[in-house]
Amino acid sequence: MDQTVNFFKLPATYLIYGLVLLFTLSSSYFQGLNVLSKREFETFTAPLLVGFVLASFISIFNFLREKKKCREARFFLQTIESLAMALDERDQYTHGHARRVTNLSLILAERLKLQSKDKHLLRLSGILHDIGKVGVPDEILLKPDRLSEDEFALIKKHPDKGVKILGPMLDDENISKIIKAIKHHHERYDGNGYPDGLGGENIPLLARIIALADSYDAMTSDRPYRKGLPQNKAIAEIKKGRGTQFDPFLSAEFVSLLEETAKTPCPAKQTCEIFGRIANSEISKAFDTQYCSCFYNACARYKINDKKQRSPYLCPDGSFLIKNDYEA
Incomplete structure (x- = not known):
């Protein structure tokens, strides 16, 4: 399974940003460094610490901002998805x-x-x-x-x-x-x-x-x-x-x-409660064309019959919800 994710949603991204910023802020202090000199290490301690703290705050801020944007996008899509499902029931x-x-x-x-x-x-x-x-x-x-x-x-x-x-x-x-x-x-x-x-x-x-x-x-x-x-x-x-x-x-x-x-139509077609409701025009005949007589493995009712358990993908009216196997 593909594990592609948004690079800018990874916490590690902002750690890298922080380290790069840390290097940038502190590098000027190393420009004249002579590796053979006896200069005390304390000369560089203060700028390094300041750079590290600043970079850390920026990294955390950016990460939280991106996380908030992701939550907002997810909420927005869930709201619109509910609206689309309501439209789906319009007639x-x-x-x-x-x-x-x-x-x-x-x-x-x-x-x-x-x-x-x-x-x-x-x-x-x-x-x-x-x-x-x-x-x-x-x-x-x-x-x-x-x-x-x-x-x-x-x-x-x-x-x-x-x-x-x-x-x-x-x-x-x-x-x-x-x-x-x-x-x-x-x-x-x-x-x-x-x-x-x-x-x-x-x-x-x-x-x-x-x-x-x-x-x-x-x-x-x-x-x-x-x-x-x-x-x-x-x-x-x-x-x-x-x-x-x-x-x-x-x-x-x-x-x-x-x-x-x-x-290969569904083997449970003739005894299925849902097919009976399709035959009585309570549910769209398209469900028969696309599930009972065709892709019955994708049918929630078939999975209930097969596994003897209630499927979370079945609507109250007996139609089928979308199986959400593809969350990125």
Whole structure:
């Protein structure tokens, strides 16, 4: 597992800073030192001690300041994440969307052997990818019919709105990557997406991964004006968009994953309480497409059945939380 950490969050960093400063402050006293002289050591004791104390205070101050910034960033993200989860419950058709997109993204990330730090950033990006929709009126977001051009134009602003929500943390390198993933998850590989019309590998990797998961979940989910596509038709649409809407390499890997796992549906499917609730339309059918009939190893209910214990990743309604295995 990758152990990459932020260099400026290590206490040792500030010890090094202190030693460098100590050397700088005291070196002037050594400039004329003749190693053969009989000068008493006390000549250098005072400046060394002053330099050491000053360097230590500066090191401790800088470390505490960075630690405070980390706590503030973590609290800010946790607050926004809670808001995103609330948005995820806004209506029965999009219910669980962010969680499913995140899990699909992480499953693809495993296939790609992404580093742990990138998986952690991908997890947060997936959960928050639609956070900008908090600024979209309910009458548009929950409209039971197809959107008009003007309404869709308003929906298309949600990536930029998401950037504004997370804007206060732009100076953090990691959060900046999350913001870019949120902003560009509706870009197309051929450059015809939005909001900036980026194309190819100019689109951030995390955004290209989320774009695949987001589109697949949208295709397989029911809407008031249409039924979700079955898995084979959704896979055909992903193949059709290879190299135009989607990254050709990533989409090929994603399709391979879907086709491989579709051959082995969940063995507990017919007796599972959650599948029964899906069949009764209490829970989105997309959970069946993506868990019961596909990635059932990522399903919290399957783990309960298998291990005879309650999973902390199960929501009260029976849907699935994101398993947080990727903390950096």
